[in-house]
Amino acid sequence: MFGPFLSPLWGDVNDGLWFPQDASTFAGEVDSTFNMILWICIAFFIPIVIALAWFAIKYHQPKGGKATSRVRHNNVLEISWSVFPAFVLVIMFVRGSWGYLDQREPPTGAAEVNVQAFKWDWSMDYGNGIVSPELHAVVNQPTRLVMRSTDVIHSLYVPAFRIKRDVVPGRYNVIWFEATVASEKVSQAELDEALKDAEENHGGDFDPERYGFTRQGYTYFDLYCAEYCGRDHSQMQTVVVVHETQEDFEAWLAAANVKPEGMTDEEYGRQLYQTRGCQSCHSIDGTRLVGPSFAGLFGTTHALESGEQVTVDENYVRESILDPRAKIVAGYQAVMPSYKGQLTDEQINSLVAFIKSLNGD
Template identity: 40%
Template sequence: MNPALLTTTDAVDPVFKFIIWACVLLLGGITATVIWFAVRYRRSCAPEPTSQVENNFWLETIWIVLPSILVLAMFYYGWAGYLTLRTVPKAALPVTATARMWSWSFSYANGKTSPKLVVPVGKPVVMNLVSSDIIHGFFLPAFRVKRDVVPGMKNHVWFVADKVGSYDLFCSQYCGKGHSAMITTVEAVPEAEFAAWLEHKEAAGGVKKSDGARLAKEKGCLACHSLDGSRGVGPTFKGLYHKQTTVLQNGRKLTMTVDDAYIRESIRFPNAKIVEGFQPIMPSIGDLKDVEVDTLVEFIKEVK
């Protein structure tokens, strides 16, 4: 790791420590002063009123100048930290984080995708934040970064993992009933191990049939489509296969039987045929491989 590199943790922690110690000193000083005045000027020690002091130039100067210096110091440290958080280091590794109800997907420059964020130790990583549906929040407490992920809005964060480990990544904006489950991890690994992982390609049959439920959850399918027959944002998967359904295509009503081709088309082109009674709001999931689509089709067929 480059020792001269100021990390996000380096930018945030000193500000918090400064504010905490300033608050501790103020609390101690004010409390001690209140106690001293309460004891010194209690009725038994001063039964007669003292003379009324209308003004004191030095006292007024102190309580204006010192708080002003303190506030300006807080502003300076906060602004310097903010600039560090928003200024991406050169040669940072770009990764696109796609948030959807209720999962994360991470895409790398070579096309590799992963439900976990894998990063090399000691190298800056810039996260380009994208939302497929509603507002989410990219929150990585170990590296002191949190940023809203808003549909249609460009946003980013960056960080450096300075040691090998696994770190929690949360969604910080309430996004529905599955919000609490929208958790994944950041895996910080040595640079050589990361390079090998990045170049590793799964075999064509690398996705097993049993992975259907996992894929449906990771890709956000279960945010809108239930497995128990209950109505959601989209049609339930329960009993969907071979079901007669009415769809809208280019404004025309069609009655059709749900088969493999229809499910596959609905995954690739979600708004081509809209089931009657539902809104055309399903986002396109462009990072799905053919084998993953096949796995999802088989999974949906088996939901009885």
């Protein structure tokens, strides 16, 4: 808000020397405040270190020597080095409070996305049954995030937007942003080549970090969890896509929860396994993670924490997705969040088909 009036005092804050890309209306203010505090600290640090070294050399005396001065205090000096820095601290506080207050009050009419954080993934609810692990917004339009956690404290952090806010169990936290840089869309040929590489060399795992764009071909900004939340905290990241127009955003919404044309249930299930956080807790190669491995799982019988036995069939898989605490497999903790309202019947059916395919039949 006030950054444009004071930023000339601190130099160009968007030169890439200290910060990632400037991609929101908050970035200039945050960067400018940081640079102001940095240069103030440098202005104090350098003279103090020089004086410290000079005094140590100038007043060095052999052990046992007599004191050269018995001055106990200097009122002018002591008042000066107390009062003057106090004014500097007030300036730093006021400057920081401007940006903080701006981020606390979303503008009227901002688009709203409900964010759910859980170990170890994100779920973005756009309403009307449209849920995605990716955060999508429109350039130059404010977006309000209403956030909650289903387990432990997480923290939503988008470096390019300079926003960070804790996501706390048992309450809602709110943050907003207005992106100023739109994501680009790669050519269809480049996208097709990446999809082919993912299928042939990575078991169908399309990792945006590997290719620099999403499965739909959008470049993106990183979104991280910035609060240590357990074993796979470092993997709790997703992408932010900023659309050039409202029409492009609505086109993405229309296709977000729909199986791509020509894709089989098994293929779509594999895609959901990779994009909806399943791979964080369930391996497909037999490795034991937080939850049971999907490899060879379908049709087998497992002991439950209750002492009962259960056969893994279509109904069990569906129930485990919608109400994961109903039947807990012995030896595992009840930490899986419910995907009720987040996955359509078609998506659940595709996940079942994918899990079936891992039996190798």
